[in-house]
Amino acid sequence: MKPICFLLLLSFSFPGVAQEKVFYNARIFTADPQKPFAEAIAINGKIITAVGNYNEVKKKVSAHAELVDLKGGFLMPGFVDSHNHGINGGRSLTKANLSDQLLTVNEIRTYAKEQLQKKDGMTGDVLVIYGLNIGTWKWIDELNQVFNSGAFETQPLVLRGSDGHTGWCNKAMQARAGIDKAFIASLKPEDKIFFGTTNEGESNGFVSESGYRKIASVLITETDFSKAAEKTMEYNNQYGITAFLDPTVTTLNKTRIDYTDWYHYLIKEGKLTAHIAATVVADANADPQTQINAVKALQKKYNTRNFSIIGFKVFADGVIEHPTHTAALSLPYTGTQSKGVLMFDPIKFARFATMADKANLLVHVHAIGDRAVTETLNGIEAARKANHNFNIPHSITHLQIVLPSDFKRFAALNVLASFQLLWAFGDETTIDIVKPYIDPSLYQWQYPARSMLQAGATICGASDWSVSSANPFEAIYHAETRKGPMGVLDSTQCMPRMAMLYAYTLEAAKVLMLEKKIGSLQTGKYADLILLDRDVLTVNPEAMQNTRVLWTLFEGKKVYEAGK
Numbered sequence: 001m002k003p004i005c006f007l008l009l010l011s012f013s014f015p016g017v018a019q020e021k022v023f024y025n026a027r028i029f030t031a032d033p034q035k036p037f038a039e040a041i042a043i044n045g046k047i048i049t050a051v052g053n054y055n056e057v058k059k060k061v062s063a064h065a066e067l068v069d070l071k072g073g074f075l076m077p078g079f080v081d082s083h084n085h086g087i088n089g090g091r092s093l094t095k096a097n098l099s100d101q102l103l104t105v106n107e108i109r110t111y112a113k114e115q116l117q118k119k120d121g122m123t124g125d126v127l128v129i130y131g132l133n134i135g136t137w138k139w140i141d142e143l144n145q146v147f148n149s150g151a152f153e154t155q156p157l158v159l160r161g162s163d164g165h166t167g168w169c170n171k172a173m174q175a176r177a178g179i180d181k182a183f184i185a186s187l188k189p190e191d192k193i194f195f196g197t198t199n200e201g202e203s204n205g206f207v208s209e210s211g212y213r214k215i216a217s218v219l220i221t222e223t224d225f226s227k228a229a230e231k232t233m234e235y236n237n238q239y240g241i242t243a244f245l246d247p248t249v250t251t252l253n254k255t256r257i258d259y260t261d262w263y264h265y266l267i268k269e270g271k272l273t274a275h276i277a278a279t280v281v282a283d284a285n286a287d288p289q290t291q292i293n294a295v296k297a298l299q300k301k302y303n304t305r306n307f308s309i310i311g312f313k314v315f316a317d318g319v320i321e322h323p324t325h326t327a328a329l330s331l332p333y334t335g336t337q338s339k340g341v342l343m344f345d346p347i348k349f350a351r352f353a354t355m356a357d358k359a360n361l362l363v364h365v366h367a368i369g370d371r372a373v374t375e376t377l378n379g380i381e382a383a384r385k386a387n388h389n390f391n392i393p394h395s396i397t398h399l400q401i402v403l404p405s406d407f408k409r410f411a412a413l414n415v416l417a418s419f420q421l422l423w424a425f426g427d428e429t430t431i432d433i434v435k436p437y438i439d440p441s442l443y444q445w446q447y448p449a450r451s452m453l454q455a456g457a458t459i460c461g462a463s464d465w466s467v468s469s470a471n472p473f474e475a476i477y478h479a480e481t482r483k484g485p486m487g488v489l490d491s492t493q494c495m496p497r498m499a500m501l502y503a504y505t506l507e508a509a510k511v512l513m514l515e516k517k518i519g520s521l522q523t524g525k526y527a528d529l530i531l532l533d534r535d536v537l538t539v540n541p542e543a544m545q546n547t548r549v550l551w552t553l554f555e556g557k558k559v560y561e562a563g564k
């Protein structure tokens with residue numbers, strides 16, 4: 001089926017927020033499992049007041065209600081993202097940023113020249129362009145031709161890969177960072193691999209990992225946090241996201257930037273256009289009570305209607321990809337003795353989870369390897385047994401390798417599965433730099449979302465923005481097809497689309513502990529609605545992936561409109 005064009009719809013207006021409105025003549029997906037579809041929906045100010053067939057809804061509103069004809073459009077609840085780095089992600093939007101689009105070298109030059117003129121995306125006097133698609137690195141020779149002459153002969157320029165691991169810089173920048181032939185010659189072979197070189201041993205400008213850090217060490221980075229905060233809202237609202245969990249809003253040991261005040265800045269300015277739940281980075285090996293007391297104090301200081309600190313973020317392990325290998329596995333990485341790094345002592349984590357749970361604080365755990373997942377479930381099982389309470393919805397995010405023996409434990413322990421299924425497709429990151437390095441019996445269970453769904457797990461949508469795009473349609477596409485440049489990654493794990501729409505609405509709202517207020521279109525919930533440019537339940541996956549949000553309402557107020 002062809003995407004339907006609803007551009008005409010954009011012309012209606014929303015005169016006042018406090019007004020009653022009835023939206024009708026649309027396909028309305030409610031994400032309410034009891035009644036997934038409706039003909040009409042009424043809102044009054046911030047709140048949904050009726051959902052049902054047109055006549056029923058009409059009867060429940062006053063004679064003054066504005067009738068909004070959606071002309072056959074597709075309406076659904078605003079998306080909920082169960083792991084999104086919020087304002088930390090928004091920082092990247094204050095700088096020149098290509099957001100992973102693949103441009104030709106000439107197009108990059110045009111963009112760079114515009115940025116030089118505008119100046120506001122500069123990093124000090126260096127032009128750093130973030131978010132380069134890593135496909136750009138096949139044109140290193142062209143980059144050298146274009147960016148070492150003319151205006152760029154003396155202008156330092158850095159191109160940063162969207163993967164966060166790679167980059168390229170021109171000669172003016174290499175000189176600034178001290179990367180010359182003598183420096184490269186002085187490197188040990190194990191460090192040399194992070195610098196691209198010509199046959200003559202000169203730098204060709206390409207860098208990765210510690211090579212990029214050499215460049216970053218001479219960059220003066222200042223962030224305009226109010227701008228980053230505002231851009232965070234704009235960015236998420238454009239994809240229809242009206243709520244998210246910020247997992248790393250602050251740390252108790254002050255090793256990361258504290259974003260709580262910046263969310264409060266948005267509240268104060270009337271610019272917070274998403275419901276925010278947040279967790280605080282904790283150390284599960286350290287004393288739980290001190291950390292519980294600290295988070296309780298933060299709750300007292302910061303929790304308000306649309307911003308709530310709900311618990312802790314705990315790291316169970318690192319990442320799986322070669323050459324890092326810090327994800328905790330049950331079997332050694334191929335050809336080594338190492339099973340990766342479990343970042344907590346399981347006994348201490350069990351105690352931490354038990355005490356947090358008892359204090360009504362949830363734990364949201366980063367776990368990538370199967371051993372990290374198992375040990376996290378073990379700790380939460382201990383908490384469930386000790387406290388005889390299953391109410392706090394603890395969650396695990398990432399879940400790259402999960403073994404079948406753990407599938408049923410998610411439902412049994414009420415542990416929610418917060419997946420970034422944008423990553424679940426066949427490309428070098430799931431094949432080339434994983435498959436040769438781990439045991440086939442583990443590799444077989446990469447992002448096993450469908451099996452977990454069948455085992456009763458609550459599958460919740462998440463982006464990990466700004467590590468990846470927050471666009472839910474791209475993630476749903478990969479969840480559904482698992483298709484990538486290197487083929488399909490285990491077709492038995494493809495997710496039904498309907499399950500993904502729930503994953504990004506009602507199910508994700510559970511991770512935020514907000515499922516009674518948001519996540520579905522039901523009477524009494526907040527009027528967070530999005531209108532889409534096509535019927536996402538019937539179009540083919542490729543068309544679904546390109547869905548655009550026409551407008552986003554947050555608490556009844558239009559916070560995004562396409563083309564504006």
Ligand SMILES: [Zn+2]
Pocket residue numbers: 083085247464
């Ligand atoms: Zn994250």
